[in-house]
Amino acid sequence: MSDIQLGIYEKALIGIEDWTRFFAQVPEAGFSFVDLSIDESPERAARLDWDRDIRRRVRRAAEDTGTRIGGLCLSLHRRVMPGSRDPEIRRQAAEVYRKGIRLAADLGVSVLQVAGYYAHYEEPDEGARQRWIDSLMAALPQAAHEGVILAVENVDGTDITSVPDVMDIVDLARSPWLQCYPDVGNIAGHGGSSGPELAACEGHLVALHVKDVLPGQPRRVPFGTGIADFDQAFAELHRQEWSGRVMLEMWHDDAPDSLDRCREARRFIEEKASNAGLRIIKEEP
Helix, strand or coil: CCEEEEEEEHHHCCCCCCHHHHHHHHHHCCCCEEEEECCCCHHHHHHHHCCHHHHHHHHHHHHHCCCEEEEEEEHHHHCCCCCCCCHHHHHHHHHHHHHHHHHHHHHCCCEEEEECCCCCCCCCCCCHHHHHHHHHHHHHHHHHHHCCEEEEECCCCCCCCCHHHHHHHHHHHCCCCEEECCEHHHHHHCCCCHHHHHHHCCCCECEEEECEEECCEEEEECCCCCCCCHHHHHHHHHHHCCCEEEEECCCCCCCCCHHHHHHHHHHHHHHHHHHCCCEECCCCC
């Protein structure tokens, strides 16, 4: 039997400065975990420099509300580019890896999601991919020491866009600390088929992002109104007898009805997963 837990993306919830009140939204909306973001915004990027007291308070707030922090999404690398031509930017990108791995370990998070953007704000060049790979490989020893899995996501754009692309990197590393974190929406956005792509990472799939998309619109598409093939994706998970965490990726921009939208999306995904033979289990508080 394939058992999955459903989680929600931080940006689908209402931003609240009090961490206990923030995390309380997760079980209130019927989810077991939340993935936090370290992105390009100054506020979220600053989390990499939290002191020990803040890290303890955040972890305790999650525990007190019966919420697990499932993963950290390290999308800051869109701006601090590991594949940059500029050696100073690459040095900063290495520091983002170092701090991100340390933060994940301090928060008790086992998965640090790595976005597959080489040098997002630079003109493409032939060396960007190899520089990105070199930066990632250099971070692996620390990840191993801290017990944090680096999991590469296939992204929108033109860099690492498919699950087979991710698996090329995973196969190159040959390390248990580098794995695959597929995004079903991004598969569809690039014209891929979720069944064969998820089959390509069998044995290396540590967690799954689900979101809906439209051509040229990779974000803020309500579930069930786009082109993502959830039926095929969940059927493939069932074939693999895969168990793990499935995170609903949504952006609600602090809308007052955010929790209602989260509940509606959860019910949609629960039905799709159950129809495919997956069993949804809840985290006990």
